[in-house]
Amino acid sequence: MIDKSSPIPAYYQLKEDIKKKISEGTWSVGQCIDSERELSKNYSVSRMTVRQALGELVQEGLIVRQKGVGTFVCETKVKQKDMMSFSEIVSRTGRTLETKVLQFKEIDASKELKDIFNKDKIYIINRMRIVNGFSIANEIVYIPCDYLDIKDKGELNGSLYKVLEEEGYKIVNSETSIQALLMEDKYKRIFNTKESVPLLKTCSKNMTAEDKVIFIEEAIYRSDKYLLEVNISSKGGGKLK
Structure with missing residues (x-):
């Protein structure tokens, strides 16, 4: 062969x-x-x-x-390599995605969020992402209320990227920090598991081509079922120091 x-x-x-x-x-x-x-x-x-x-x-x-x-x-992990929504990533692998909107609420912007968005009212969106029956990701998004025209939280069951594109905002860039987390009891409850699985936390500012920050996202993933690839390059062709 x-x-x-x-x-x-x-x-x-x-x-x-x-x-x-x-x-x-x-x-x-x-x-x-x-x-x-x-x-x-x-x-x-x-x-x-x-x-x-x-x-x-x-x-x-x-x-x-x-x-x-x-x-x-091994069980194949949900793999993210480029800028795309979680919904799109799962769809490309042919798996079943279920989204549970745990919270969709208007809040007063904290000083930190007000400095970023220059807005007084912010939506907080807390979603659980379930792939083939396994809770894989918990996403908490902060976005100015006037960026979204949503009346029913059911509209958030799909891709937030697509919802924003319909509002005229296309996300093309993200500044993201990544850290490992220990599986504490609160995370076992969030992910509905008794296992001590590895976790990955990302905090990102998601922006348009004009570097306008549209939303902030704090996400926690089961890293035994999710893989994030990061490509680093020297755009100027110079040496890395």
């Missing part, structure tokens, strides 16, 4: 075939795949080739290796 005359490296061909088998259900989530020895024999490649293929699949989060036990298929 490995074309050794192909310019495509053997480890890459093997990796892609394993990925195909996982996507087709040959090996399902939690199932142990073939051992290194079996893969080496079945594909007529060296153990080193097998290790390289499996190593990259581990890095991609598709499998996990347990020493002395075997190699197991």
